[in-house]
Amino acid sequence: MNKNEGCPCSPDYEIKMYFKEIEIRNFRNYEYCKESFHPSINIFIGENGQGKTSLAEALYIMCLGRSFRTQKDREMIRFGEDTSVVRTTVFKNERNVRTEIILNRNEKKTVKINGVRKKRADLAGHILVVEFSPDDLKILKEEPDKRRRFLNREISKLYPGYYEDLAIYTKILLQRNTLLKEGNTDPSLLSVWNAELIKYGVKLIMRRDSFIRRLNEISSRIHREITEGKEELSIGYDANVPFDEDPETIEKSFQEKMEAARDTDLLRGITSCGPHRDDLKVTINGIDVRRYGSQGQQRTAAIAIKLAEIQLMEEESGEKPVLILDDALSELDKSRQRYLIEALTGTQIFLTAASVSREILEHFPDKKIFEISDGKILPYHE
Numbered sequence: 001m002n003k004n005e006g007c008p009c010s011p012d013y014e015i016k017m018y019f020k021e022i023e024i025r026n027f028r029n030y031e032y033c034k035e036s037f038h039p040s041i042n043i044f045i046g047e048n049g050q051g052k053t054s055l056a057e058a059l060y061i062m063c064l065g066r067s068f069r070t071q072k073d074r075e076m077i078r079f080g081e082d083t084s085v086v087r088t089t090v091f092k093n094e095r096n097v098r099t100e101i102i103l104n105r106n107e108k109k110t111v112k113i114n115g116v117r118k119k120r121a122d123l124a125g126h127i128l129v130v131e132f133s134p135d136d137l138k139i140l141k142e143e144p145d146k147r148r149r150f151l152n153r154e155i156s157k158l159y160p161g162y163y164e165d166l167a168i169y170t171k172i173l174l175q176r177n178t179l180l181k182e183g184n185t186d187p188s189l190l191s192v193w194n195a196e197l198i199k200y201g202v203k204l205i206m207r208r209d210s211f212i213r214r215l216n217e218i219s220s221r222i223h224r225e226i227t228e229g230k231e232e233l234s235i236g237y238d239a240n241v242p243f244d245e246d247p248e249t250i251e252k253s254f255q256e257k258m259e260a261a262r263d264t265d266l267l268r269g270i271t272s273c274g275p276h277r278d279d280l281k282v283t284i285n286g287i288d289v290r291r292y293g294s295q296g297q298q299r300t301a302a303i304a305i306k307l308a309e310i311q312l313m314e315e316e317s318g319e320k321p322v323l324i325l326d327d328a329l330s331e332l333d334k335s336r337q338r339y340l341i342e343a344l345t346g347t348q349i350f351l352t353a354a355s356v357s358r359e360i361l362e363h364f365p366d367k368k369i370f371e372i373s374d375g376k377i378l379p380y381h382e
């Protein structure tokens with residue numbers, strides 16, 4: 001293959017959406033920095049604890065308005081400060097868009113687009129992003145909650161309405177559990193909560209089902225390519241509520257399952273059925289990857305899922321998402337690193353690492369390399 005073929009820097013690819021610039025103040029260990037980026041590849045090299053993940057996080061919050069590593073905004077504010085500001089200039093639809101997030105220790109964050117105050121939800125989907133970290137490589141062997149978080153995070157990127165439904169569902173679930181813990185057996189009160197839980201639960205189930213189906217289609221194709229046809233990956237929906245495509249049937253089986261569990265739920269003070277207990281069932285050649293897959297198989301499947309996610313996002317939105325690879329290559333062997341790098345084309349990439357091999361540097365002839373040191377972005381010197 002010609003070396004530049006499929007390379008993001010090749011003139012065949014025009015990167016249509018990218019971060020041009022970032023300005024950070026009092027964010028994690030960054031006091032202040034301002035930097036402009038390359039439209040395609042940006043590599044950040046730095047030792048442990050210098051600020052690589054923090055920079056990745058700053059970029060990520062500008063895409064979705066929330067972090068990938070915490071739910072508490074205040075954790076991102078530099079110790080000893082009350083506010084933190086991140087500003088970016090994004091090139092999108094042939095023009096510059098300025099976005100700004102101010103995190104406040106004691107109040108809600110503010111979001112601005114081109115100087116105008118907006119809701120967080122307006123930011124979501126403004127610039128699409130897929131992040132990839134060593135944790136993503138472990139997703140298949142972790143507990144089900146990690147896979148649910150993955151589903152929630154990814155589906156929310158494509159359908160911001162899903163995030164709203166999930167928030168409502170979670171709130172109802174907590175309220176129902178409080179009622180159960182109090183030993184409240186008033187059937188009319190419980191049935192009100194049940195109806196609400198089912199209403200939002202069904203929405204989540206339907207979205208998860210269609211997302212998983214598409215993810216399965218694309219990732220099994222990619223996986224076949226990586227393994228040169230030797231292995232067949234399959235991702236299925238391991239739904240807690242007996243599953244059917246028809247919303248009314250799901251509603252009915254949800255209702256029945258909940259009624260059957262009523263006494264044990266009251267006894268234990270929790271809601272034992274619903275999509276908050278869902279999981280993914282992932283197999284390779286019919287064998288459960290979580291239980292029996294080798295580490296290499298689990299990682300290859302995780303790469304296939306990530307690459308599928310990028311493709312799915314592009315199909316859905318017509319745009320290629322920006323990619324943030326935070327330390328993602330460090331736990332991959334050479335051949336998987338190579339496959340991943342070659343598959344990432346035509347989009348802006350932020351890649352962080354403690355060190356980067358010559359092969360990877362040479363794969364991207366057109367790039368910017370920075371050094372991250374003690375909360376500063378510096379020019380890189382070999």
Ligand SMILES: Nc1ncnc2c1ncn2[C@@H]1O[C@H](COP(=O)(O)OP(=O)(O)OP(=O)(O)O)[C@@H](O)[C@H]1O
Pocket residue numbers: 027028029030046047048049050051052053054055075076077078079327354
């Ligand atoms: N709110 C905060 N205020 C100030 N410093 C913080 C805050 N949160 C985290 N830090 C510090 O920021 C530093 C950089 O953390 P970060 O996770 O970005 O490092 P990293 O370069 O990704 O390291 P590694 O290679 O180990 O992943 C750490 O020393 C961490 O303790």
Ligand SMILES: [Mg+2]
Pocket residue numbers: 052053054326327
């Ligand atoms: Mg890190």
